[in-house]
Amino acid sequence: MARLPRLALAGHLHHLIHRGHNLQPIVVDDEDRKALLAALQDSAATHRVAIHAYVVMPNHLHLLATPSSDDGLSRMMQALGRRYVSAFNLRHGRLGTLWEGRFRAAPLEADSYLLAVMRSIELNPQRAGLSGDPGEFVWSSAAHHLGRRRDPLITDAPGFWALGNTPFERELAWRRWLEEGESETERQKLIDSALKGWPLGSARFLQTLGEISARPISPRPRGRPRKEKTPRTI
Numbered sequence: 171m172a173r174l175p176r177l178a179l180a181g182h183l184h185h186l187i188h189r190g191h192n193l194q195p196i197v198v199d200d201e202d203r204k205a206l207l208a209a210l211q212d213s214a215a216t217h218r219v220a221i222h223a224y225v226v227m228p229n230h231l232h233l234l235a236t237p238s239s240d241d242g243l244s245r246m247m248q249a250l251g252r253r254y255v256s257a258f259n260l261r262h263g264r265l266g267t268l269w270e271g272r273f274r275a276a277p278l279e280a281d282s283y284l285l286a287v288m289r290s291i292e293l294n295p296q297r298a299g300l301s302g303d304p305g306e307f308v309w310s311s312a313a314h315h316l317g318r319r320r321d322p323l324i325t326d327a328p329g330f331w332a333l334g335n336t337p338f339e340r341e342l343a344w345r346r347w348l349e350e351g352e353s354e355t356e357r358q359k360l361i362d363s364a365l366k367g368w369p370l371g372s373a374r375f376l377q378t379l380g381e382i383s384a385r386p387i388s389p390r391p392r393g394r395p396r397k398e399k400t401p402r403t404i
Contacts (some may be wrong), residue, residue, distance in 0.1 A: 174242050175368055175385055176275060178243045183222070183280045183327070184262075185364040186233040188247065195230045196268060201243040202261070203309050206231070206254050210324045217242045220325035223288040225295065225310035232291045236327070247273050254329070276363045277379060279371025283360075284329040289347050290360050304348050312348070317341035358393040 178184060181231035185293040190196040198204050203226050210233075214221050237243045255268045271315045278287060292304050292312035301307040305316040315330065317337055333343040363370045369379055369387055380387045 172271060176244070176272070177277055177379070177383055177385060177387065178237065178240055178275060179277055179382070180237055180239050180242065180381070181277055181368045181372050182277045183236050183284060184243060184277050185360065186243065186247075186273055186275040186371050187230060187361070187364045189230040189231075189270040190317045191267050191270045193231060194228065194268075195268070196231065196258075197226060197228065197280045198262065202258060205251075206255055207323060209250050209253040209257075210246075213246045213253070214323070216249060217246040219243060219246045219325050220327075221311075222284070222325060222327045222330070223291045223315075225307075225312075226299065227261075227300075232294060234287050234291060236325075243275060268274075274367065277369040278363075279369075279375040282372060282375075283370050284327055285333075285347060285362055286352070286356065288330070289354055290357055293341055293348060293352065296349050298342070303333065305368075315341070315344045318347075382390065391404075 188196075199207060207224075208224055210221070210224070213219075214235070219242045220236045221233060222236065222240075223232075223234040235243065235246075237246070257269060259265060278284070288311075290310060292310050292315070295301040295307040295310060296304050304310065304312040305318050307313075309323055311324050313319045314324050315326075330340065330344075336342040360370070362368075366389075368389060369376060371379075376387055
């Protein structure tokens with residue numbers, strides 16, 4: 171089956187996942203992590219992509235982002251790959267690809283999924299046993315949203331600002347969101363959406379995407395189409 175073109179739309183929220191080849195590490199140490207985030211910050215600024223949340227895991231990268239153009243995500247990730255992979259290979263004396271093919275992404279309806287995906291991204295290190303407190307993990311946006319540091323990579327989305335009228339209110343509300351956690355069913359739904367490229371949102375949102383996109387926005391039912399029954403005549 172032919173691979174569907176990626177669905178990326180200007181002004182819409184997107185959940186991105188970029189994994190290491192054969193799930194191999196994309197970072198070895200903190201110097202790599204710093205280099206990856208520096209390259210991401212430059213690439214996002216150059217191609218006018220707003221980053222709302224991120225986490226650098228040992229073998230994959232999660233992003234929540236809004237591009238200002240339809241090709242903004244692709245251009246940003248291509249620039250990131252050129253700069254970071256070259257530096258990584260040079261530093262570690264290796265050749266060849268680092269990533270598992272192209273990055274995966276899907277559009278999301280911000281009103282319904284912004285906070286859920288932010289939480290899922292920032293809970294990654296805790297879920298993987300890398301940190302007991304999401305805010306203590308240096309290589310994610312959690313500390314920014316919890317008010318522990320200002321992260322220049324992050325552009326706060328309107329939905330996050332709606333959590334409170336003051337920074338303190340927003341930070342407290344976000345702490346509660348993280349502590350509430352997510353179900354495995356919810357987490358898997360978000361992962362599957364990004365990996366398979368199917369958008370998430372209300373029926374009206376999906377209808378709107380269908381009207382402006384040339385590709386399908388939801389998987390077709392499996393199996394052969396049902397035949398209409400011919401009415402019996404007497």
